[in-house]
Amino acid sequence: MSDRDAYLDKLKASIDEWNAELAKFEARAREAEADMRLKYDAQLKEMREQRDAMEERLREMQRAGEDSWRRMRDGMDAAWDDMARAFREAADRFR
Template identity: 55%
Template sequence: MSRGAYVEKQLKAQIDEWNAKLDQWEARAREAEAKTKISYEERLSKLRQQRDNAQSKLEELQSAGEKAWEDLKSSAEKTFANLRAGIERVSSHSQ
């Protein structure tokens, strides 16, 4: 898969999907009772931070030269895997 396709189809699409999920959970948090709301907000804060890290990795990949791109790709994949795991944990608890 080419670099452009990898960035656009895999990473950017994944961040867009996660942003939509975060928006849904934020809406639920606003409607939740106080104790539940605190729990949502704590989880959302951690996920936002992980999402921001993933977005930074995506931007690094987009601007990296060919040689650095391969090194950054594995780092980005790890960052995305961590965010994916966090999203899945929250998703399983919010259903």
């Protein structure tokens, strides 16, 4: 497996983890009282947007050629860290 494939697999696995967390939060939101449901819905929307943005970045990297991918990696690492932190913060507010 190439470095690129391993890197992309790692990113995909993280997105899969986020999707599992989102599913848990969505279930919790469905069971919440009406006033809490509004708060949960706002949190879920934010988390979905963050996930969607990272999925798009992942698709861009998958389409990129070997040279382009290497140039994109540093920017992706920084963006990934920011997005992961934002996702965790949104998840923490959910708990």
